[in-house]
Amino acid sequence: MYIYMVPMLLSMIFVNLNHPMLLMVNIIMQTIFICLLVWMINNTSWFSYILFLIFLGGLMVLFIYICSLASNENFKVKINLKFIIPTIILMTAISSQFTSSQEVSMVKNFYKMMSETTYPNSNWNILSLITLIVVVKITGNNMGPIRMTKN
Template sequence: MKIMMSITILLSMNFIFMKHPLSMGSILLMQTMLTSIICMFYMNSYFFSYILFLVFIGGMLILFMYMSSIASNEKFYFSMKLLILNMIIWILIMIMNTISFKMDSINKLLEMNNLFDSFMIKKLYMFPSGMMTIMLVIYLLFTLIVVVNIISIKLSPLRSKF
């Protein structure tokens, strides 16, 4: 679990330095997969992480299609400075993880799993978080309508000229 969290932090830091749309998209895809896996471990429910992954992938497909139509011939350059920075950050994170690792952390992890076993997916739709779920559904509907309107314009990059 700590390794996944450290990879998530490393990818988030790399996203700041990326300039090419495909590299940004690949980082977002990896972040999505890691977020879904972490969510699956915490909730002990595959359904929510699966739906989260599908929603993110749907948005990523739209972003990929739009960016590939705008910047299709842009060259991808590999930065050696970024690779060295990644190695240094990764080594620092691993050193911090080994220093902070204790034998009782395994017991705490088991206690945390028992705590999250009581969490059910129906709490997602109850009062406090139900409003947030409704707002997210409305936001997704609004985003769908906006994307359809962007595509329907005659001279937009997503429209073919045939």
Template sequence: MIMLFSLCTLIFSILFMQLLHPLSLALVLIIQTMIISMLTGFFMYSFWFSYVLFMIFLGGVLVLFIYVTSLASNEQFSYISPMKFMFFISAILCSVVVSLLLDPMLLPSFSMIPVSTINMNMSLPFIVSWIYNNTLMFFTLFVVLYLLLTLLVVVKITNLFKGPLRTMN
């Protein structure tokens, strides 16, 4: 399963380089974010960390989406040529077949092992918690205050009537 997500991420990275329209780029970016957050969730004990990262990244992409649509609102959406489309479909199908063939849980040597005996590494959730321990508490507090100060400065220096966004009619 992890190999399938990795191959899909690679395919979407190649597709990202071929696209030109900002809306299609944003869509591919959101799909890649979903794949990476699911992949991160598989390595953790729970999905809360990957969910929080996905929500933060999605908020940033939505801000970029609003900005780009206000700048390039009249740009026509160009479609992928049928040859490129067939290449990407065949690459996706090949990656699915390869990942299903190489999945270790589908191999005969793993089919007799019960799921309860597979060693689950319970220390993985604690990898994230090193940010919030006592030794790094002041650094984390500094980063939070720095981001808050940066937000306040950006809001203060931005003029609403001369900003980069034009009015939506």
């Protein structure tokens, strides 16, 4: 049940972070938890999977850009507990209002996700992986747009 509260806590921590790399890690964690929430609310995982891949693709581009800008910059983690502790207390008070039937429905959604009907999806995943490997082999490593080699 606390999985609903984690994105709010991560948002509170996000305000206090001051280094771009920590901000990226926080955004990635928020993306993972938001996709888990979408997967639990909907009974299908394809939407959350595609949402995660799109977010992760955009974050990879931002990560490369930020690493090139702030590669040698030192950072200190400074978290202001004046805002986080009341938020945690508030979240635990709110989470006590949920019933156990909602937790049972989340467990049923998880077992439904891991049922035999999801096996054909794994074939599509294998086909997509093979296609990705073929495309990478065809394009070549030296001719990519990210880094040009000197000859």
